[in-house]
Amino acid sequence: MKEKKRGKKLGEEKRRKERKGERERWKGEKERRAKEESESGKEGRRRRGEKRRRECEEEKKRRGKERGTVRREIKEEGRKERREKERGERESVKGERGERKEESEWERGKKERGRKRERITDVKVTTGSDLSPVCRGDGAGVARGTGPDA
16 A cells, blocks of 8 residues: 655655646747747748837837927927917016016026927937837848948
């Protein structure tokens, strides 16, 4: 008659089986990955190309979302400046005989800084160089170093 395993022995047995299963799973995964990488000819190239294109599309979408927020911020800044200008004109009309209200050096500097910031962000938006070279679509490969910003 077979003895019953209990306690420590049973736990060890379970762990050993689990580890063995894990090893086999990893082995299968490794083999599958190796096969995928070494697929010869058109099929493998096509599959890798699809993967790269998908990644590029995702990156472009993400960039587009970021780009949209930047544009919105620029518009908002423009509106604020317009409102301030209108308010200043109204106040100047209220003043004696349409005399324009003197704005302090500090306020003028603040507006100017806002305009500078707007210009800088606009430049950032229009360049494609923040996309990875593969995704830009101007034929600039990573290794070749061709393209607009080489």
